[in-house]
Amino acid sequence: MSKAVLTPEQQEFQEYARRWLAENAPPPPPERLPITAIEVMTVGQRDYLQAWQRKCYDAGLVGADYPTEYGGGGHEGFQRIANMELGRAKVPFLINIVGLNMAAPTILVHGTEAQKEKFIPGCLSGDEIWCQGFSEPGAGSDMANQQTSAVPDGDDWIVNGHKVWTSLGHFAKWMILITRTSKDHKYDGLTYFLCPIEGHDGVTVRPLVKITGEAGFNEVFFEDARVPDAYRLDDVGKGWTVAMTTLTYERGAAESAGSGGGESVHPTQRLIELARDTWRDGECAADDPVTRDAIMQRAIVAEGMRQNGRRARVEALCDHPMRLPLQQKLTSSEFVQDNARVGVDIAGAKSTLYKLDERAPSKGYWPLAYMNSYGHTIAAGTNEIQRNILGERVLGLPKSK
Numbered sequence: 001m002s003k004a005v006l007t008p009e010q011q012e013f014q015e016y017a018r019r020w021l022a023e024n025a026p027p028p029p030p031e032r033l034p035i036t037a038i039e040v041m042t043v044g045q046r047d048y049l050q051a052w053q054r055k056c057y058d059a060g061l062v063g064a065d066y067p068t069e070y071g072g073g074g075h076e077g078f079q080r081i082a083n084m085e086l087g088r089a090k091v092p093f094l095i096n097i098v099g100l101n102m103a104a105p106t107i108l109v110h111g112t113e114a115q116k117e118k119f120i121p122g123c124l125s126g127d128e129i130w131c132q133g134f135s136e137p138g139a140g141s142d143m144a145n146q147q148t149s150a151v152p153d154g155d156d157w158i159v160n161g162h163k164v165w166t167s168l169g170h171f172a173k174w175m176i177l178i179t180r181t182s183k184d185h186k187y188d189g190l191t192y193f194l195c196p197i198e199g200h201d202g203v204t205v206r207p208l209v210k211i212t213g214e215a216g217f218n219e220v221f222f223e224d225a226r227v228p229d230a231y232r233l234d235d236v237g238k239g240w241t242v243a244m245t246t247l248t249y250e251r252g253a254a255e256s257a258g259s260g261g262g263e264s265v266h267p268t269q270r271l272i273e274l275a276r277d278t279w280r281d282g283e284c285a286a287d288d289p290v291t292r293d294a295i296m297q298r299a300i301v302a303e304g305m306r307q308n309g310r311r312a313r314v315e316a317l318c319d320h321p322m323r324l325p326l327q328q329k330l331t332s333s334e335f336v337q338d339n340a341r342v343g344v345d346i347a348g349a350k351s352t353l354y355k356l357d358e359r360a361p362s363k364g365y366w367p368l369a370y371m372n373s374y375g376h377t378i379a380a381g382t383n384e385i386q387r388n389i390l391g392e393r394v395l396g397l398p399k400s401k
């Protein structure tokens with residue numbers, strides 16, 4: 001972000017964030033970290049990442065733009081700067097991605113005063129990990145087809161049903177949960193809850209192991225689980241509208257409470273380093289014109305995405321409020337896949353060496369990145385669905401039959 005577009009306060013904050021991150025980078029993790037938060041599997045990884053998020057929060061780098069009464073910094077336009085600096089510093093990622101990017105912003109828009117005060121601080125500090133209970137065996141792309149039911153019982157609701165693909169569910173204290181409260185209306189029959197998970201009666205979390213061997217996903221079963229009405233977010237029957245707010249944030253159409261760190265900022269740098277370290281028949285891959293061209297292509301797409309991101313921040317340059325964010329989700333998820341494929345191509349046969357093998361290039365990053373990359377075009381709504389939304393709502397094409 002160039003200094004010219006920052007106010008003096010924002011410039012000062014940027015310098016502070018840079019300095020703080022240089023002085024406070026955490027010690028090496030006690031055990032290898034996964035590539036993103038949704039593959040965090042062990043208690044050791046969780047504790048390390050939770051402590052790091054807490055430290056960033058205490059330093060004002062998370063929740064910077066949230067109101068102070070809900071645990072935020074009370075600033076304007078600081079979070080984007082913090083996110084950039086976290087990425088630039090190549091520090092570990094923040095673990096509470098559902099809390100930061102989905103729960104907190106949704107509660108801020110739809111919550112009561114009491115809900116905002118109770119829930120938002122834990123999302124920001126990372127002390128309370130959140131998961132998202134939207135997907136069900138029959139309700140992925142067709143999200144309005146929710147079957148998990150919530151039936152009123154005095155001051156509580158009784159929840160029964162089955163959620164699936166619940167990232168971070170094994171460590172979550174809370175879930176953002178969509179339920180069916182009426183069978184008479186598809187969309188108006190949904191209600192949204194902030195649901196206790198960890199150790200809660202009637203809730204069972206069962207890990208699902210992915211192709212990578214990591215267990216970041218879960219199934220969550222509700223059997224007569226009691227949820228107080230005080231944890232209902234917005235009105236009964238308003239669940240679809242509230243879920244749309246969550247999806248707007250999940251699909252990147254708005255600045256969230258905090259993100260950054262991890263792998264996000266120098267996507268082609270890893271490829272360059274890999275090419276420099278890879279030798280075949282006495283030739284360095286970095287000298288091979290085909291490899292150089294493939295990396296250059298990735299760099300061009302990365303720059304296009306960066307410029308689109310900048311353009312999305314200037315209202316006068318946006319013809320439709322949803323176009324650039326939807327387009328970025330499509331491009332960035334395919335970008336991750338293409339990068340991983342180029343990495344695997346460069347590493348060649350060695351790319352099959354897994355993370356525990358000392359001979360594996362980049363400490364076994366590439367096979368993990370490759371296998372995980374397929375989730376990116378599915379999570380947060382598949383790219384087919386994104387294309388439908390772009391076609392129908394942004395380009396105004398006729399609805400598919």
Ligand SMILES: Cc1cc2nc3c(=O)[nH]c(=O)nc-3n(C[C@H](O)[C@H](O)[C@H](O)COP(=O)(O)OP(=O)(O)OC[C@H]3O[C@@H](n4cnc5c(N)ncnc54)[C@H](O)[C@@H]3O)c2cc1C
Nearest residue numbers: 132133134135140141165166167375378379380381382384
């Ligand atoms: C890495 C990852 C993390 C996830 N984390 C979570 C989480 O934490 N919480 C959660 O609730 N969910 C999570 N999910 C689930 C995710 O949101 C769903 O997988 C996704 O919405 C797709 O739903 P589905 O798997 O039921 O596929 P389906 O809806 O069954 O779709 C199958 C295929 O048919 C296509 N298709 C379906 N309908 C149409 C249509 N109308 N037009 C064109 N094509 C269509 C789809 O694009 C897809 O290719 C996660 C998924 C992944 C991969």
